[in-house]
Amino acid sequence: MASAASLLLPFPSHFSIGTRKFHNDAAFISPLRKRRLQIRASVTATAPRGLKLSEPEPLLPEIQPADPDFYRIGYMRNMRAYGVEFMEGPDGFGVYASRDVEPLRRARVIMEIPLELMLTISQKKPWMFFPDVIPIGHPIFDIINSTDPETEEDFRLACLLLYGLDVQGHFWQSYGDFLPGTDQCTNLLLASKDDLVELQDPDLSLRIEQHQKRAVEFWEKHWYPAAPLKIRRLARDPERFLWAVSIAQSRAVSMKIRLGALVQNTNLLVPYADMLNHSFQPNCFLHWRFKDRMLEVMINAGQHIKEGDEMTLSYLDGAMNNVLMERYGFSSPVNPWDVIKFSSPAKIHLDTFLSVFNISGLEDNYHHNYKVSSEEDRSFVDGAVIAAARTLPTWSEKDVPIIPSRERKAARELQEECHKILGEFPTTSQQDQLVLDTDASISKTRETAIKYRMHRKLLLEKIIEALDVYQDRLFF
Numbered sequence: 001m002a003s004a005a006s007l008l009l010p011f012p013s014h015f016s017i018g019t020r021k022f023h024n025d026a027a028f029i030s031p032l033r034k035r036r037l038q039i040r041a042s043v044t045a046t047a048p049r050g051l052k053l054s055e056p057e058p059l060l061p062e063i064q065p066a067d068p069d070f071y072r073i074g075y076m077r078n079m080r081a082y083g084v085e086f087m088e089g090p091d092g093f094g095v096y097a098s099r100d101v102e103p104l105r106r107a108r109v110i111m112e113i114p115l116e117l118m119l120t121i122s123q124k125k126p127w128m129f130f131p132d133v134i135p136i137g138h139p140i141f142d143i144i145n146s147t148d149p150e151t152e153e154d155f156r157l158a159c160l161l162l163y164g165l166d167v168q169g170h171f172w173q174s175y176g177d178f179l180p181g182t183d184q185c186t187n188l189l190l191a192s193k194d195d196l197v198e199l200q201d202p203d204l205s206l207r208i209e210q211h212q213k214r215a216v217e218f219w220e221k222h223w224y225p226a227a228p229l230k231i232r233r234l235a236r237d238p239e240r241f242l243w244a245v246s247i248a249q250s251r252a253v254s255m256k257i258r259l260g261a262l263v264q265n266t267n268l269l270v271p272y273a274d275m276l277n278h279s280f281q282p283n284c285f286l287h288w289r290f291k292d293r294m295l296e297v298m299i300n301a302g303q304h305i306k307e308g309d310e311m312t313l314s315y316l317d318g319a320m321n322n323v324l325m326e327r328y329g330f331s332s333p334v335n336p337w338d339v340i341k342f343s344s345p346a347k348i349h350l351d352t353f354l355s356v357f358n359i360s361g362l363e364d365n366y367h368h369n370y371k372v373s374s375e376e377d378r379s380f381v382d383g384a385v386i387a388a389a390r391t392l393p394t395w396s397e398k399d400v401p402i403i404p405s406r407e408r409k410a411a412r413e414l415q416e417e418c419h420k421i422l423g424e425f426p427t428t429s430q431q432d433q434l435v436l437d438t439d440a441s442i443s444k445t446r447e448t449a450i451k452y453r454m455h456r457k458l459l460l461e462k463i464i465e466a467l468d469v470y471q472d473r474l475f476f
């Protein structure tokens with residue numbers, strides 16, 4: 001496992017993360033160094049015979065404009081990581097603290113990734129790439145240029161990624177070994193029809209099929225048999241393109257970045273930072289440091305971090321599980337934003353429900369006040385109980401006291417509706433768990449689909465439990 005000290009990347013030798021291998025076959029040479037070596041080689045080759053070292057000669061006989069490549073390459077800097085390690089955990093690879101961090105008044109940097117290592121493209125025309133990896137006239141640019149500015153940002157990034165992976169010696173050729181392969185990707189673009197049935201959510205499954213169709217049509221349009229070889233070899237089959245789009249969708253970030261006087265909304269694939277998993281209570285955030293064009297991963301101000309804690313970001317605020325599934329291919333049993341549509345007219349009293357579980361704040365910002373909760377409550381109240389507070393039908397009228405018997409009746413009716421919804425699924429959460437526990441050869445996308453349907457059931461079961469607790473505590 002790479003230690004934090006060895007993370008002065010791009011290429012520490014034999015850097016491998018878990019099962020994903022990193023082939024570091026050739027020592028990395030930065031473009032600037034390569035260019036210098038070329039100049040040195042050509043000077044040596046053309047040096048007059050008998051030139052003595054003691055007679056210094058100007059390298060070039062007269063002043064000449066620098067090779068245009070010199071401006072294009074910029075300079076290569078390293079990624080730096082402070083106090084974190086990349087490790088394989090339950091949600092694929094993730095970033096973990098390698099030491100305790102005391103809460104600080106100001107946010108603290110844990111990773112710095114220079115622009116040169118990223119794949120980025122502006123969100124609006126004219127398309128600006130930073131760094132400018134695509135040579136003028138390369139047909140991949142025409143494909144990117146043909147994309148719809150509003151709806152096809154994932155295709156643009158996918159093309160850029162496929163191009164970067166194909167360029168000999170490009171940073172992404174090596175970093176590509178860190179990315180999940182087609183068999184490790186959870187994004188449902190790569191799911192089979194049978195996997196989609198496993199979601200037990202026909203609406204979501206239909207939307208994914210539409211996304212798959214849209215991506216395959218794009219591939220067919222541009223990767224036709226007579227397309228230039230330069231293009232064909234980037235994605236010889238639609239699966240390769242679907243994989244690239246999956247990577248773009250599940251790993252890209254959108255940010256307003258400032259480069260000199262230019263401020264642009266940009267989509268970025270940021271190596272190393274793209275190993276951060278999502279949390280509904282993230283301890284980190286991303287910040288663009290414009291003065292030296294670095295993306296910083298920072299720990300929130302006031303955040304206490306213990307060695308071994310996972311460092312996380314919030315990918316999408318307020319997203320329900322179906323939205324997370326559509327873009328990232330994961331769901332959570334404790335997503336505080338998940339919603340169950342109740343049709344029953346029964347309602348429970350909002351303030352009482354909140355106070356039973358020590359939940360405070362406004363609906364779009366509920367949080368559990370664990371400091372005033374008992375030990376038992378601390379382990380019971382999670383994101384699913386917060387989701388219950390948000391999703392259960394409630395009433396609230398100032399100064400109108402609750403009538404416990406009515407509250408209990410409403411709670412029971414809502415529980416019955418939860419049971420009814422649970423009964424409509426073809427399998428139970430226990431059966432889903434059993435499949436996950438016993439099918440050793442299950443594909444990643446099928447596993448993701450089964451987890452999704454199980455998470456929905458676990459939420460319903462947690463709401464039933466929370467309503468039990470609510471009824472028990474009404475009298476106190």
Ligand SMILES: C[S@@+](CC[C@H](N)C(=O)[O-])C[C@H]1O[C@@H](n2cnc3c(N)ncnc32)[C@H](O)[C@@H]1O
Pocket residue numbers: 091092093094179180185186187250251274275276277278279328329330331332
């Ligand atoms: C930006 S990448 C994070 C790094 C990733 N875990 C890896 O192995 O490379 C996003 C992917 O990580 C996984 N992921 C991130 N957060 C997750 C979470 N909270 N629960 C489950 N999977 C998660 C999903 O597969 C998602 O598509």
